[in-house]
Amino acid sequence: MVRKELRELLRDKISLITVLLVPLSMMLVFGYGLKLEIKHVPVGVLDFDKSYLSREIVSKLTSNSEYFLVRSYFSSIEEADRAISSGKVRGVLVFPFNFEGDFKEGNGKFQFLIDGTFPYRAEVIKSYVNGFISRENLLLAEERGFALPVKVKTRYWFNESLNQDYVVAVGTLAVVLAIAPAVFSALLIVKEKESGSIYNVYVSSIGKSEYLLGKLLSGFTVSLFNLFILLGILVFLFKVPVKGSFIILIFVSVLFILVSTSFGLLISAFFSSQAAAFIGTVVLTVVPSILYTGYITPVSSMDKGALLTAHLIPTFYYMRLLKSIVFKAAPLSLLISDTLTLIVFFLLLFSLNHMLFKKREK
């Protein structure tokens, strides 16, 4: 069974390329293309004060970080407005008349106009500015001799340099492994339904579990091959430092491939054409894997309903495992419950397959 599948696959150049190339390109496109970080925001300055202090703030905000870039200086509100509307700048710093004077009286206020067309970006810009201001305030307060009751010193643990690229790359691995094996295995059975060769199986006395295991293993073998390529990309191309054990990493990945392969097989029970099965699988894997697993939105910021949904999706557990292994080198004891959950998922999906696969048409 497995031998036949692999042989067929090797003969079919186009499928072969698709099977290997699609996960690869997904990994590269998402890994490189999906930047959740916002850097080099173009801003403009509208300085009515033209004081030492206003220039000091502008230079501190821009020269010292990679977050902001001063594009232009405006002389009127209208000009600033036009620049924001046309997208030339994403934000404008507005210093009112007598800003320095007010500041000295302890009442310094300036305005930061943010382009709100893309709320996520606006939020991030806002937080940058806020962070900057509070840091400056603290420094000023100390300068003026106030003793601060609590001092905050932030250091990012686990991903010390806060490299968002690493997080995205690891997340992408999880998403790709949720989608590709499922799609491939969904097509394995549907392909036979479409061509009519499924009748060979229906009419033969081969057992259901034997047939399904055969399909599972052939889907699994191909995906295993993919896994190694993807891990290679992760380590050598994205240069993600893996802190935990490689063996554990591979073990949970293999387990996860089994889960998504059996999910794909399960889907094929409901479709009879390859096109429908393909779209069905993509929709059912892509959407939950991206939205509910902490790939884009952190799980902790989800509301209760979303959190519940997240716990029903195997990718959620795998994502958590991956991050723990890669970034934290978490000890086995902490990984065991998620691993067990994946095993349960696999057993559940496979027995569902066994229940739903009928050796007949209706």
Place this chain on the structure above:
Amino acid sequence: MKPVESENLRITYRKGKTVAVDGLSFSVDRGDIFVFIGPDGAGKSSTFKAVCGVLSYDSGKLLTFGVDPNNERAFEPVKEKISFMPQGLGQNLYKRLSVEENVDFFADLYGVDKEEREKRKEFLLKTTGLWEFRDRPAGKLSGGMMQKLSLCCILIHKPELLVLDEPTTGVDPVSRREIWRLLYSFNREGQTVLLSTSYMDEAERGTELLLMKNGKAEVSGAYEEVVKMDAEVFLITSKNPFTVYEELWKISDTPRLKGDIIRVVVERKKKKEFEELRRKLGFSATPVEPDLEDVFIRKVGLRKVELPPAFKPRPAVPEDAVVVEKVVKKFGSFTAVDGVSFSVKRGEIFGLLGPNGAGKTTLIKTILGLYRPTSGRVFIAGKPVNREVKKLIGYMSQKFSLYQDLTVLENLIYWGSVYGIPPFRVKSLVSKVSSVFELDRFLGRRVSELPLGIKQRVALLSALVHAPPLLFLDEPTSGVDPVERDIFWQLIRGLSTKFGITVLVTTHYMDESEYCDRVLLMNRGRAVAIDSPWNLKKAFRSSYGDAYLVYTANPFETEEKLRSLGFKTALFGRKVKVYSKEPITDGYLRKLGVQCIAVKPAQITMEDVFVYRVQNG
């Protein structure tokens, strides 16, 4: 225990909305070659799937080797004894695996051990002539070879019952005979065969037949029993076939005009009137053995169709309506059409006849200007094909170019507007002809709800709305029953004789060609013969003689003996078809040392013509 027994079997789809099989009873004995015959959608496939336990039936009784196939668990062991071949060319094969790997996979599927497998594989592939192609991918075999490979695959585990769903449809006649021969040789070893076909002329090849229509059995039994009738069948030739044809309707509802030949069933009580007619009109009538089509048509009754003068084509075309000169069409290294030349006269019904893959559709598309020929030229109405010329053509494609979700009238109006015919003109045409096409009741119905025969007439009418002088029909009648088919051909005949419309039609039904004035036999891209069906048969007769069926207990031995005596032969179930210039009787054959029970005259069919034309180059 009988291999298959069924009583009042009922199978429905879509929760009972579509009834596929409606109260079917039959039983297959061990060693039978049981043939199901019927048009598409008659319920043959559903019945077979239920027999194999692949499809659940709704009610009635069905036992395969004494076990109810609906009982999944109990039926599982029975599957060891069955092999099922689904409909379609090479459907159960893995196209990218080689011939040998396909056979091996099936052996694994049924757990055949290696030594046994190798032995049997060699035997099967050698008998089917596939041994030398064993490394070729299955997808690169011809249609006939694919079907033979399918057979090898399902025979690898020595099943007791072979269930074959249309194994010969679209296969060329030479391969078709080989497939039958293969089946006979396994049947001889005691295997039971249950087989379906949409070709009426294959009825005689089984030991038992069942003619199915709309989920029910029309007739069933041994062929000889089924075609026995207390009426006579005549082939009539005359100088005025149309007059004779018109007159015959007065005494029978079975006359069929095929080319210049009329075939009619004459009831006992009408015999006197028939003789009077013969004297009055002076035609010659040859009595022939009734066949299955006669039985079916006599049972259902034909309807006479009279075309109103509504299709007068606007521009007239020259005498040579379509001229094809040495057309070659290659796709890469594959030559689909290989130097075909012919010309079609105005008002002629011209048939392109050949198996799937012979190049018929490629040729018709090249003529229509959809493909540019690799070399050679095509003229339609005296001009090379261009946009203006295309307006002269009505085209009815293989799958009927109809919009399933539009009503019949909406479809017709749509096709009118494609050719710039305003809706009111289409409506006035429809009002004149809808009763003749028997579409009155259906004009407001969606096409998707219509039976195949009606769809076919809608498609024909939609190809005719712009009154074209040329009509191209690509496999127009596949899958409709003989009565619907005759109505269709009466319409075509009327268009040709009344309005001088030229008709070019493709078909893989050998017997269908008899409705054509002339046919071009095609095989593997080449023209094998071109003439009227009548002349082709006459030429066959003058080189091989008349056909006889020899009834015998041991068909294989009888056939071998006949061959060794220099006769041309073909196996037909438990009979042997022999061609001989000398009259043959049973006494004569016994004297020659041939075992036989009886000898009856048989008809020369277009298949005979085709096979010998192909084999003799």
